[in-house]
Amino acid sequence: MGCLKIMSELIVSVKNLKKSFKGFKALNDVSFSVYKNDVFGFLGPNGAGKSTSLRCMLSLIEADDGHIEIFGKSLSKNRFEVLSNIGSIIEKPDFYKYLSAFKNLEIMARISGRQVSKSEIEDIIHFVGLEGREKSKFKTYSHGMKQRLGIAQALMHNPELIILDEPTTGLDPQGIVDIRELIIKLSKEQGKTVILSSHQLSEIEMIANRMVIINKGKSIIEGEVSELLNSSQMMVRFSSDDPEKFCSILTKEFSDIADLKVTESEIEFEVNRENIPEINALMVGQNITISGIEQKRKLEDYFIKMIQNEK
Amino acid sequence: MLLKNTHNELIKILAKPRSYIGFLALTVLIGVILLAMKADGDNFISFVTASFEQTLSFNGLILNGNLIAFIILQMLIIHVPLLVALVTGDLVSGEAAMGTLRMMGTKPISRNSFLLSKFLAGAIYTFFLTVWLAFLSLIVGQFMFGTGDLIVLNSDGLVIIPEYDIMWRYGLAFCLAYLSLLSIATMSICFSVFSDNSIGPIVSTMAVIILFTIIGSLDVSTFDYIQPFLITTHMASWRSLFEIPVPYDAITDSIIILLVHIIGFTLLALWWFNKKDINT
Amino acid sequence: MKYILILIIGLFSGAFYAQDSAQDLLNKVVDKTSLVNDYSASVLIKPDVPMIKSLPVKAKIYFKKKDKFKVVSKSIAILPKQGFTDVNVFLSNPKNYMVVEAGTKVINNTTTRLLTVIANESSSEIILAKLYVHPKHYVVLESEITTRSSGTVRVNYQYSSQLSYGLPSQIKFTVDVKEFKMPKSFSTNPHKSGASKKNKRKTGTIVLDITNYVVNKGVSDSIFQK
Numbered sequence: 001m002g003c004l005k006i007m008s009e010l011i012v013s014v015k016n017l018k019k020s021f022k023g024f025k026a027l028n029d030v031s032f033s034v035y036k037n038d039v040f041g042f043l044g045p046n047g048a049g050k051s052t053s054l055r056c057m058l059s060l061i062e063a064d065d066g067h068i069e070i071f072g073k074s075l076s077k078n079r080f081e082v083l084s085n086i087g088s089i090i091e092k093p094d095f096y097k098y099l100s101a102f103k104n105l106e107i108m109a110r111i112s113g114r115q116v117s118k119s120e121i122e123d124i125i126h127f128v129g130l131e132g133r134e135k136s137k138f139k140t141y142s143h144g145m146k147q148r149l150g151i152a153q154a155l156m157h158n159p160e161l162i163i164l165d166e167p168t169t170g171l172d173p174q175g176i177v178d179i180r181e182l183i184i185k186l187s188k189e190q191g192k193t194v195i196l197s198s199h200q201l202s203e204i205e206m207i208a209n210r211m212v213i214i215n216k217g218k219s220i221i222e223g224e225v226s227e228l229l230n231s232s233q234m235m236v237r238f239s240s241d242d243p244e245k246f247c248s249i250l251t252k253e254f255s256d257i258a259d260l261k262v263t264e265s266e267i268e269f270e271v272n273r274e275n276i277p278e279i280n281a282l283m284v285g286q287n288i289t290i291s292g293i294e295q296k297r298k299l300e301d302y303f304i305k306m307i308q309n310e311k
Numbered sequence: 312m313l314l315k316n317t318h319n320e321l322i323k324i325l326a327k328p329r330s331y332i333g334f335l336a337l338t339v340l341i342g343v344i345l346l347a348m349k350a351d352g353d354n355f356i357s358f359v360t361a362s363f364e365q366t367l368s369f370n371g372l373i374l375n376g377n378l379i380a381f382i383i384l385q386m387l388i389i390h391v392p393l394l395v396a397l398v399t400g401d402l403v404s405g406e407a408a409m410g411t412l413r414m415m416g417t418k419p420i421s422r423n424s425f426l427l428s429k430f431l432a433g434a435i436y437t438f439f440l441t442v443w444l445a446f447l448s449l450i451v452g453q454f455m456f457g458t459g460d461l462i463v464l465n466s467d468g469l470v471i472i473p474e475y476d477i478m479w480r481y482g483l484a485f486c487l488a489y490l491s492l493l494s495i496a497t498m499s500i501c502f503s504v505f506s507d508n509s510i511g512p513i514v515s516t517m518a519v520i521i522l523f524t525i526i527g528s529l530d531v532s533t534f535d536y537i538q539p540f541l542i543t544t545h546m547a548s549w550r551s552l553f554e555i556p557v558p559y560d561a562i563t564d565s566i567i568i569l570l571v572h573i574i575g576f577t578l579l580a581l582w583w584f585n586k587k588d589i590n591t
Numbered sequence: 592m593k594y595i596l597i598l599i600i601g602l603f604s605g606a607f608y609a610q611d612s613a614q615d616l617l618n619k620v621v622d623k624t625s626l627v628n629d630y631s632a633s634v635l636i637k638p639d640v641p642m643i644k645s646l647p648v649k650a651k652i653y654f655k656k657k658d659k660f661k662v663v664s665k666s667i668a669i670l671p672k673q674g675f676t677d678v679n680v681f682l683s684n685p686k687n688y689m690v691v692e693a694g695t696k697v698i699n700n701t702t703t704r705l706l707t708v709i710a711n712e713s714s715s716e717i718i719l720a721k722l723y724v725h726p727k728h729y730v731v732l733e734s735e736i737t738t739r740s741s742g743t744v745r746v747n748y749q750y751s752s753q754l755s756y757g758l759p760s761q762i763k764f765t766v767d768v769k770e771f772k773m774p775k776s777f778s779t780n781p782h783k784s785g786a787s788k789k790n791k792r793k794t795g796t797i798v799l800d801i802t803n804y805v806v807n808k809g810v811s812d813s814i815f816q817k
Contacts, residue, residue, distance in 0.1 A: 055588075055589070055590075060590075080419045081419075086417070088417050090417065093414070094411050097409065103326075108418065111419070112419070364672065366671065366744075368670050369669060370650070370668045370669075371664045371668050459665055460665075460666045460667040468641070469644070469645075471644065474666065
């Protein structure tokens with residue numbers, strides 16, 4: 001599994017991270033590794049400790065225990081060097097409401113650890129699609145525009161590592177697509193490493209190559225998305241007027257069916273995606289009416305299964 | 312990085328509407344006082360000399376710009392600190408409330424530099440507010456009322472300072488006034504570090520000023536021990552520059568007390584800000 | 592015959608001295624000062640009054656008959672409430688008062704004659720004036736003036752170049768200051784106790800050194816307008 005990745009450069013190493021707030025254990029042994037060019041999915045239910053972990057990585061919070069190394073350097077001892085090479089959005093992007101977008105970026109640029117010229121700021125504004133609105137005050141921006149500006153400040157100093165905490169929250173479908181394409185571009189074309197925390201499991205499934213799932217402050221599982229999800233297998237739901245007969249024929253003809261669930265009008269099971277058309281044709285041939293076929297998101301199912309196992 | 316972020320802080324201060332409230336308030340307040348003095352200043356002066364006028368008469372230009380400036384400084388000693396706190400009390404907590412503290416906290420700037428740049432920007436803002444106060448009270452006052460000797464009523468009598476002997480006193484007095492205001496600014500920034508909302512530090516600073524002023528003015532032996540160390544006790548130390556002779560030792564003590572407050576508040580703020588988890 | 596001559600001479604001598612009565616002496620003093628129609632002079636005012644700290648102040652004084660008086664100074668000059676001309680105006684009309692001689696006093700090696708002037712009107716501002724008059728030069732060397740509003744002020748006079756006009760070169764006022772009290776609630780100075788202090792000295796002095804007199808050369812009325 002990890003043979004190829006051993007050769008890739010380790011960008012982020014988080015080991016045994018622990019953090020308590022007034023007796024409450026927000027992080028209780030979080031560990032994961034991120035390699036160069038990864039689009040790394042950071043998953044967990046609400047309150048799992050995702051934001052806390054990311055805040056620790058960005059030195060907003062000091063962990064009680066554990067070790068964080070980024071670019072091969074200890075974060076606590078090389079804060080300036082490390083943070084100079086990271087761009088991030090934690091929770092929602094907040095800027096100075098009374099300043100224009102351009103002024104906000106100038107302020108961030110001044111303390112980004114690198115020289116960022118005015119023309120580079122203009123370029124990044126154009127890149128995120130905010131040209132023409134850079135002089136407007138931040139308070140006049142829509143949610144989508146604020147998100148774009150957040151991405152602009154994360155990218156303008158050309159960092160190697162980008163940390164995005166739920167970047168598509170509140171965006172319209174086009175906005176979501178734009179962000180997804182941007183992340184892919186950053187990773188594939190510009191060779192950047194992206195850590196992406198999201199509740200949009202479909203997004204993670206589509207763009208992340210590695211991921212970790214955490215729950216109740218602990219890492220549950222980490223690895224390649226494709227290997228974890230075995231994406232040739234997927235969950236499918238058939239709607240039928242005769243589920244019993246459907247099941248009987250299905251189990252007789254196909255041996256690699258798993259997780260079979262039957263209700264009054266639906267049959268749900270895990271199967272190799274290549275077999276779906278064949279199953280459909282077989283059932284129709286047996287005069288079983290098929291009123292609907294739904295491909296369930298594998299990751300969603302996997303995620304819920306992992307979380308429930310932890311319970 | 313300290314200077315770069317100080318530049319940032321000054322941009323932010325200049326862009327905030329509340330930063331101009333102090334200048335506007337001073338202009339209006341001092342304008343009202345100047346007009347009132349123009350209209351009825353002689354009656355006000357008679358309060359100063361009333362005790363002596365049974366036996367003595369005072370000749371010459373008593374109501375002049377130098378006296379007006381003194382009266383204005385006396386009146387505004389409580390109010391100007393509040394105008395300072397309105398801006399400086401918001402420097403950290405305002406960012407926490409807005410969420411920008413989180414954004415800035417991820418940048419490669421040390422927390423010490425980040426906070427010290429706010430102290431520096433607050434000090435610069437306070438400086439300009441003091442300069443504006445000096446301009447309106449002294450320069451505009453002299454323009455409207457002319458110059459002359461300064462008659463000052465202290466707790467042990469009248470002091471009449473010749474015109475040629477005044478300006479250097481005012482120069483030092485405004486320096487002392489600036490130091491007093493700077494101590495208030497550092498106190499409010501320190502409170503701001505402990506809070507995540509905008510209003511708390513400003514109200515706390517106001518409350519401290521009012522409470523310490525009341526304690527300082529009470530003639531109760533219980534408070535005799537702490538009165539010499541209260542920040543508000545020494546905020547009026549500029550008045551000692553208008554004594555004959557000037558009590559330099561006592562003024563030096565006041566300067567030391569104020570500097571101790573400034574350094575103390577700064578160190579406390581730095582300590583807590585470095586410890587603090589940025590959860591907003 | 593010889594005895595009658597001695598008696599007549601004695602009577603005339605007595606008559607001669609009897610003419611230099613208190614009123615006559617006072618009239619001579621007043622007549623001398625009335626030679627002055629106007630004057631201007633430079634004055635250095637040196638106050639030494641408890642509860643007042645002030646450096647010497649230079650001023651100009653102007654006078655014009657009969658009661659116009661003005662102190663011109665940009666600096667703040669402290670002077671006694673009792674005006675320079677009040678006494679002279681009071682004394683210029685004999686109907687205002689009665690005068691009796693009440694003894695002598697040696698002042699600066701001069702035996703002065705004490706004239707006690709009592710106001711006739713009960714409503715007069717000046718109630719009583721004690722004037723110690725130089726018997727030959729007809730100038731007042733010391734006075735104690737009691738007024739209704741200002742209490743008693745003692746004044747000492749020295750003369751030099753303007754003796755012929757009765758204009759002093761130095762005037763020293765001694766004023767009663769026991770009424771001066773500072774309000775307790777006044778703004779405190781952090782370096783003082785802040786409690787009201789009663790002054791321990793009961794009197795203060797204001798010394799005026801007057802020089803550069805210009806007498807009877809004309810003074811414009813506009814100077815006396817505020």
